Amino acid sequence: MHALSLFLLVLLATWAWVPPSQATDNAYLAELKGRARSLALDKDRYWRILLHVRPGIAGTRSLVDDPRFFLSPTGKTDPAAELSATLDGLFDNTAAPPYFCRFPGRYAWLARSLAIDPTRIPRPPPCPEVDNILRTIDGQSVAMVFASGYVNSPASMFGHTFLRIDSRLKSPLLSFAVNYAARTDPSDGGIAFTAKGMFGGYQGFYSVMPYYDKVREYSNIDQRDLWEYSLNLAPDQVRRMLLHLVEMKDIATDYFFFDENCSYELLFLLDAAHPEARLTETMDRYWVIPMDTVRAVIGAGLVDNVVWRPSRALRIRHVRSLLADRESDLAVEIVDGAAPAGTVLSEPVPDATKARTLDLAALLAQYRIAKKGMEHKVFQERFHAILSARTRLGPVEEVAKPLQVPAPPEDGHRSARAHLGGGWRGDEGFLEAGIRPAYHDYTDPPEGYTQGSLIEFVSGAVRWYPESDRFRLSRLDLIRIESLDPFDPIFRKKSWKVRMGFETRDFTGERDALVSFAGCGIGGAIRLREGAVAYLLGEAEGDFSRRYHSAYRIGGGASVGITAEPVRGWRFRLEGRGIWGALGETREGPDLTASLRQGFRIGRDLSLTADVSRSMTRRVGRTEGALSLNRYF
Amino acid sequence: MKRLLLVAALVLALAVPAIAAPPSQMNYGCGLGATVFKDGQANDSLLLQLVATFLNGLCGNGTFGITSGTSDCAPTSKSASIDRLNEFAYRNLDDLARDIAAGKGETVATVADLLNVPDESRPAFYRNLQARFTEIFPNPTVETAHVVDAITTIAAQG
Numbered sequence: 049m050h051a052l053s054l055f056l057l058v059l060l061a062t063w064a065w066v067p068p069s070q071a072t073d074n075a076y077l078a079e080l081k082g083r084a085r086s087l088a089l090d091k092d093r094y095w096r097i098l099l100h101v102r103p104g105i106a107g108t109r110s111l112v113d114d115p116r117f118f119l120s121p122t123g124k125t126d127p128a129a130e131l132s133a134t135l136d137g138l139f140d141n142t143a144a145p146p147y148f149c150r151f152p153g154r155y156a157w158l159a160r161s162l163a164i165d166p167t168r169i170p171r172p173p174p175c176p177e178v179d180n181i182l183r184t185i186d187g188q189s190v191a192m193v194f195a196s197g198y199v200n201s202p203a204s205m206f207g208h209t210f211l212r213i214d215s216r217l218k219s220p221l222l223s224f225a226v227n228y229a230a231r232t233d234p235s236d237g238g239i240a241f242t243a244k245g246m247f248g249g250y251q252g253f254y255s256v257m258p259y260y261d262k263v264r265e266y267s268n269i270d271q272r273d274l275w276e277y278s279l280n281l282a283p284d285q286v287r288r289m290l291l292h293l294v295e296m297k298d299i300a301t302d303y304f305f306f307d308e309n310c311s312y313e314l315l316f317l318l319d320a321a322h323p324e325a326r327l328t329e330t331m332d333r334y335w336v337i338p339m340d341t342v343r344a345v346i347g348a349g350l351v352d353n354v355v356w357r358p359s360r361a362l363r364i365r366h367v368r369s370l371l372a373d374r375e376s377d378l379a380v381e382i383v384d385g386a387a388p389a390g391t392v393l394s395e396p397v398p399d400a401t402k403a404r405t406l407d408l409a410a411l412l413a414q415y416r417i418a419k420k421g422m423e424h425k426v427f428q429e430r431f432h433a434i435l436s437a438r439t440r441l442g443p444v445e446e447v448a449k450p451l452q453v454p455a456p457p458e459d460g461h462r463s464a465r466a467h468l469g470g471g472w473r474g475d476e477g478f479l480e481a482g483i484r485p486a487y488h489d490y491t492d493p494p495e496g497y498t499q500g501s502l503i504e505f506v507s508g509a510v511r512w513y514p515e516s517d518r519f520r521l522s523r524l525d526l527i528r529i530e531s532l533d534p535f536d537p538i539f540r541k542k543s544w545k546v547r548m549g550f551e552t553r554d555f556t557g558e559r560d561a562l563v564s565f566a567g568c569g570i571g572g573a574i575r576l577r578e579g580a581v582a583y584l585l586g587e588a589e590g591d592f593s594r595r596y597h598s599a600y601r602i603g604g605g606a607s608v609g610i611t612a613e614p615v616r617g618w619r620f621r622l623e624g625r626g627i628w629g630a631l632g633e634t635r636e637g638p639d640l641t642a643s644l645r646q647g648f649r650i651g652r653d654l655s656l657t658a659d660v661s662r663s664m665t666r667r668v669g670r671t672e673g674a675l676s677l678n679r680y681f
Numbered sequence: 682m683k684r685l686l687l688v689a690a691l692v693l694a695l696a697v698p699a700i701a702a703p704p705s706q707m708n709y710g711c712g713l714g715a716t717v718f719k720d721g722q723a724n725d726s727l728l729l730q731l732v733a734t735f736l737n738g739l740c741g742n743g744t745f746g747i748t749s750g751t752s753d754c755a756p757t758s759k760s761a762s763i764d765r766l767n768e769f770a771y772r773n774l775d776d777l778a779r780d781i782a783a784g785k786g787e788t789v790a791t792v793a794d795l796l797n798v799p800d801e802s803r804p805a806f807y808r809n810l811q812a813r814f815t816e817i818f819p820n821p822t823v824e825t826a827h828v829v830d831a832i833t834t835i836a837a838q839g
Contacts, residue, residue, distance in 0.1 A: 217794050217795070218790075218794050219787065219790055219791035219794045219795075221769070221773075221787060221788070221791045222765065222769065222791060222794065222795070258768075258772065260769070260772060260773055261772065403783070407779075407783060410779045410782070411779075414775055414776075414779070428821040428822060429821045431775065431778070431821070432778075432818065432820065432821035433821075435778055435779060435781075435782035435814065435818065436782075436814065436815065436818075438782040438783060439781075439782040439811055439812075439814035439815070442784070442808075442811070443783075443784040443785065443807075443808065443811065444783070444784075
């Protein structure tokens with residue numbers, strides 16, 4: 049420990065930033081600056097990429113917030129001043145570490161663009177740190193990795209992307225992963241976490257780690273599939289990316305969950321490798337969803353091929369599906385300690401089945417310890433016993449029915465949706481238009497999305513009733529999230545929902561009115577058959593409107609329903625739901641609704657939905673039907 | 682309306698953390714909530730990671746069930762690829778043991794890569810490892826150093 053800490057301290061001390069000394073008064077420096085001016089290098093796209101500049105409302109500015117990233121005091125907002133200061137730095141041999149080593153990406157680019165004569169500048173210092181990093185990573189090619197969404201974690205709902213730098217070694221596990229993430233404060237609670245995450249309260253940093261650690265995080269602990277998109281970047285492009293990555297180490301950028309996020313910041317690295325792809329320009333939006341950046345990378349023609357890495361949970365389910373109940377129960381008993389691992393060997397089944405039983409037991413034991421559901425000592429003994437039994441069976445022929453590769457996420461619909469439609473509410477017709485910036489609903493085409501998850505942000509619809517010439521905000525869901533996870537004896541997960549927003553509802557003898565509401569529910573789901581899930585959730589809801597007695601109603605109830613895809617391209621959700629008031633407005637009856645929503649896939653980015661519902665609100669019964677055309681973009 | 686919004690926001694703020702996984706748990710999200718270091722280790726910068734991971738490796742001498750955590754040690758072997766094998770075995774011991782017992786898998790392929798086992802002799806190498814599982818993993822608390830030694834010996838014997 050001592051040696052390492054000391055080493056680190058020395059390193060940190062030598063890497064501490066020292067402001068540039070006065071520019072050397074040097075004729076060659078003046079000449080280089082002149083040439084840079086005449087070439088307008090400060091407006092060059094590559095310079096803007098290296099500085100992470102993007103045009104904004106407040107004018108052109110760098111997204112980087114760390115002052116150590118800029119050699120000029122006005123560098124954040126003035127790329128020309130920063131360029132001039134960077135050239136000054138070339139002649140400054142007092143800085144420690146030398147600027148040349150601190151900003152290798154900038155100087156490599158300047159040397160190329162200005163054809164700098166190495167004999168006329170102070171001898172470039174050796175950069176052992178940079179060389180060491182480049183040599184260790186040995187970057188030959190790059191893959192972009194997409195980790196599928198994980199609805200049980202608020203920050204992971206839309207998935208995540210990171211880069212994998214591949215070396216000359218064949219096994220991708222030995223590659224290095226480059227990740228961009230916010231450094232969060234573990235003591236922050238849910239509210240502080242959400243607020244800080246959305247409004248730049250955390251700082252984001254690039255980090256590098258072995259790829260096998262990322263695989264463990266995602267596919268072994270979080271149970272998320274990984275999609276690995278190999279990019280067709282050449283080794284010299286990878287080198288440029290790494291030189292820029294070195295410049296970015298320890299450099300802080302304020303993190304914004306919606307746009308300056310993990311996925312957007314990675315694009316600077318890809319642009320540094322291949323500026324013609326213009327990825328940061330393409331994705332310069334207020335709302336950057338990880339999969340959309342992957343689409344942009346595919347659209348730029350950078351992707352060679354795609355590899356799917358199923359999560360451990362999926363592999364467990366798959367091995368289990370190949371076994372009879374007796375064997376899979378035995379595997380669970382072995383992991384629970386109810387049967388010794390050796391019992392499998394005397395089972396009256398073929399060796400291949402025995403081997404699979406033990407494979408399942410080993411995977412289950414690993415799952416248990418990853419979830420901290422097993423004591424360390426117990427794990428060691430059982431795991432060793434399982435493997436010792438397994439090794440006596442010799443090799444087993446390949447599985448007859450391999451895991452089926454699901455539709456890749458880029459085959460899924462785009463993440464924003466707009467719809468147009470019309471229908472009847474009671475005896476009055478209406479026309480409706482709506483928009484949803486993100487992300488996915490059960491009745492949208494399911495390809496490429498996590499099964500059983502519904503995530504909608506700021507999803508709204510307005511209606512026009514021509515007969516009475518009324519405009520109504522029909523609904524606005526600020527947040528709506530549902531996760532239906534069918535019960536499984538191994539993976540015990542709850543099904544839950546949260547919803548918050550505004551909705552126009554009926555009131556007795558009066559006109560309808562806008563109600564704001566927030567609610568949540570929790571319960572269970574079961575799989576009826578492949579693609580069909582039934583659920584029951586207990587719910588609590590708070591509603592607020594001046595029409596209510598004392599302006600609010602807090603109540604509870606339940607919802608029960610089925611989601612299914614009977615044939616590819618036709619999905620439906622049938623639901624019954626009741627909410628009874630307990631506080632505030634309690635005099636009137638409950639809200640009861642029965643609804644059927646059907647989705648028909650027309651193309652990847654086009655679908656039709658048909659809604660029918662019958663509701664009882666404030667003892668007013670109403671039937672409603674609507675048909676709408678959805679366009680994903 | 683403002684008041685209503687506030688109440689609604691409060692209800693939601695109470696509801697979301699109660700249901701969804703609390704963000705303070707290990708939570709490798711879209712960057713958010715992903716601490717740069719894991720498991721309560723020092724929350725340090727890329728520099729530390731670069732140094733820790735790249736320069737020293739994560740060798741250590743682990744046993745089954747150690748899936749994270751680093752331990753400091755100087756590279757002890759003569760070759761860089763053995764250092765990486767040590768590091769790999771240390772960080773992936775459970776998966777490696779499972780793949781060796783099954784006679785196939787990505788981690789045994791990775792070991793073959795690091796030991797420069799030619800493609801054509803890999804099937805035999807995997808069979809060998811499987812047959813000699815009890816030599817490589819003689820007991821439940823076997824340490825990485827022994828595992829790596831045993832594997833390199835088997836690889837050398839062909």
